[in-house]
Amino acid sequence: MSDQIQGICWNCGQALTAADLGRETNCPGCSKPTRVCRNCRHFAPGRPNDCVEPMAEPIPDKERANFCELFEPTDKPAASPGRSTPDDLFRAAEDLFK
8 A cells, every 4th residue: 555645524624545545434633424425526515416527426515425437536625614603603794884
């Protein structure tokens, strides 16, 4: 097995090798599953099925390990929609009334 960097963890940003990207493998940094939609270069929130691949099977939980045959690890951590801080939410609410 190669120790060459293959991807980045969607949750913590840890560099991942090919050995870290198995179906039942978790990130060595945060213990989250690694072979998930959010770790794939095709992941695209807002697109149908949140994927740029039109033939991809629908996967409801993008943070859960799956068997997608189109999986390709990404070298960019996924954006974290829905993980706003209270300050972000307060600023957004204030901006509504400007």
